[in-house]
Amino acid sequence: MALPTYASTGQRVWHYTFRTICGLILFYLIAPLLVVIPLSFNAQDFFTFTPEMLRLDPAGYSLQHYRDFFTNPDWQGPLWNSLAIAPVATLIAVALGTLAAVGLSQGHVPFKRAIMAILISPMIVPLIISAAGMYFFYSRIGLQGTYWGVVLAHAALGIPFVIITVTATLVGFDKSLTRAAASLGAGPMRTFWKVQMPLILPGVVSGALFAFITSFDEVVVVLFMGAAGQKTLPWQMFTGLREQISPTILAAATVLIAVSVLLLGTLELLRRRSERLRGLSPA
Numbered sequence: 694m695a696l697p698t699y700a701s702t703g704q705r706v707w708h709y710t711f712r713t714i715c716g717l718i719l720f721y722l723i724a725p726l727l728v729v730i731p732l733s734f735n736a737q738d739f740f741t742f743t744p745e746m747l748r749l750d751p752a753g754y755s756l757q758h759y760r761d762f763f764t765n766p767d768w769q770g771p772l773w774n775s776l777a778i779a780p781v782a783t784l785i786a787v788a789l790g791t792l793a794a795v796g797l798s799q800g801h802v803p804f805k806r807a808i809m810a811i812l813i814s815p816m817i818v819p820l821i822i823s824a825a826g827m828y829f830f831y832s833r834i835g836l837q838g839t840y841w842g843v844v845l846a847h848a849a850l851g852i853p854f855v856i857i858t859v860t861a862t863l864v865g866f867d868k869s870l871t872r873a874a875a876s877l878g879a880g881p882m883r884t885f886w887k888v889q890m891p892l893i894l895p896g897v898v899s900g901a902l903f904a905f906i907t908s909f910d911e912v913v914v915v916l917f918m919g920a921a922g923q924k925t926l927p928w929q930m931f932t933g934l935r936e937q938i939s940p941t942i943l944a945a946a947t948v949l950i951a952v953s954v955l956l957l958g959t960l961e962l963l964r965r966r967s968e969r970l971r972g973l974s975p976a
């Protein structure tokens with residue numbers, strides 16, 4: 694936003710100071726990514742920039758680490774495990790989180806704040822504590838070290854994101870629409886799917902994307918809950934850094950960065966669509 698012509702000297706100083714601070718914070722956040730991405734194209738098996746790379750010599754760059762990532766069974770197995778776990782965990786998180794958000798949006802629900810605090814506690818409690826608790830709980834019921842144990846654990850981590858995004862969408866929801874649908878003979882399920890769901894869909898999809906990213910990038914819980922057959926991509930990257938230093942980790946990290954940027958871009962588009970539907974921004 695440009696400064697108005699009548700802005701005072703103090704306002705101008707703060708305007709540019711604020712933008713400088715924001716720029717420094719942004720650089721601080723993305724600086725590690727700016728290092729990882731070019732290093733993933735290193736033609737040598739090093740984690741540092743070679744003289745050829747610094748001279749921008751094409752001979753110093755290669756796609757060999759990406760070829761290794763997409764062809765090596767040691768990486769493809771964990772990748773497919775992540776792709777098998779994350780979507781199912783996302784579906785469970787979306788179903789339960791949306792129902793919880795819709796239920797808590799009703800005015801007659803007692804202890805609403807206490808229930809909300811409990812439901813979003815996985816976001817607040819340190820992850821290592823949640824992982825340890827899940828390990829002891831699921832081991833008692835025989836799900837520790839199984840596919841469904843990892844899926845349910847990841848779903849529990851994703852539910853708070855769905856609840857928060859759907860609840861934020863429900864803030865601007867006109868409840869007279871549901872009463873009008875009921876007065877016309879629509880039942881609760883039909884009212885939800887035909888009237889309420891289309892309007893809160895941006896929040897549901899946003900929560901689903903957050904839940905997917907949480908599951909796909911999570912490593913602490915899967916270390917506690919998973920067995921060798923459930924080794925995910927972040928798990929493989931973590932063990933790879935400890936046991937075998939391979940630059941393929943940089944290629945895997947770059948792929949994850951690209952996926953995250955794509956999903957975050959989708960979230961931004963959904964946010965703008967939600968604001969247009971709620972009349973908070975011009976069409």
